[in-house]
Amino acid sequence: MNEVFRFGLAGILNAAFGYSVFALLILSGAWAGAALVIGTCAGVLFNMQTSRRLVFRIRGDAGRFIAVQAALLMLNWAALRALNAIHLGDLVAQAILILPVAALSYVMQKRLVFRGRDDPS
Numbered sequence: 001m002n003e004v005f006r007f008g009l010a011g012i013l014n015a016a017f018g019y020s021v022f023a024l025l026i027l028s029g030a031w032a033g034a035a036l037v038i039g040t041c042a043g044v045l046f047n048m049q050t051s052r053r054l055v056f057r058i059r060g061d062a063g064r065f066i067a068v069q070a071a072l073l074m075l076n077w078a079a080l081r082a083l084n085a086i087h088l089g090d091l092v093a094q095a096i097l098i099l100p101v102a103a104l105s106y107v108m109q110k111r112l113v114f115r116g117r118d119d120p121s
Contacts, residue, residue, distance in 0.1 A: 003055060007106050010050040018043030044069050056114035064113045072108065076101050 022039035026032065048065050052058070076097060083093035 003110075004106065006055045007051075008102075010047075010054050011102060013054075014043060014047045014050055017046045051109060051114065056109070056116075058114050058116040060109075060114040065109070068105070068108045068113055072101060072105055075104070 018039050021042045022035050025035035025038060030038075044066065047069070048060070048062060051065070052060050079097050079101075080090065080093050083096065084090065088096070
C-alpha cells in the first residue's frame with residue numbers, strides 16, 4: 001500500500017477520533033469551545049502516532065509535527081476568511097479547502113517531520 005493512500009486512510013481515522021472526542025465532550029455537557037480545544041489537542045496527539053506508525057513508518061519529530069499542525073491551522077484559517085470575504089459560507093469554503101490543506105499537510109510532514117528513508121511499498 002503506498003504512502004499517499006495510507007495518509008488518506010490515516011486522515012479518515014484521525015478525523016473520526018477527533019470528532020469522537022469532541023462529540024463525547026459535548027454529550028457530557030462541556031462547552032463547545034472547550035470541547036473543540038480538547039478534541040483538537042487529542043486529535044493532534046493521535047494524528048502524530050498514526051502518521052508515524054501507519055503512514056511514514058519512521059519516528060519523526062514531535063515538535064516539528066506540532067509546528068506543522070499550527071502552521072496548517074493558521075493557513076487554513078486565513079484561506080477560510082479569504083473565501084468568506086468573497087461571500088462563501090463556512091461550510092462551502094471549508095469543503096473547498098479540505099483537499100488542498102490535506103495535500104499541503106502531506107508535503108509538510110514528509111519534508112519537515114518524517115524525513116528519512118522513502119517507503120518502497
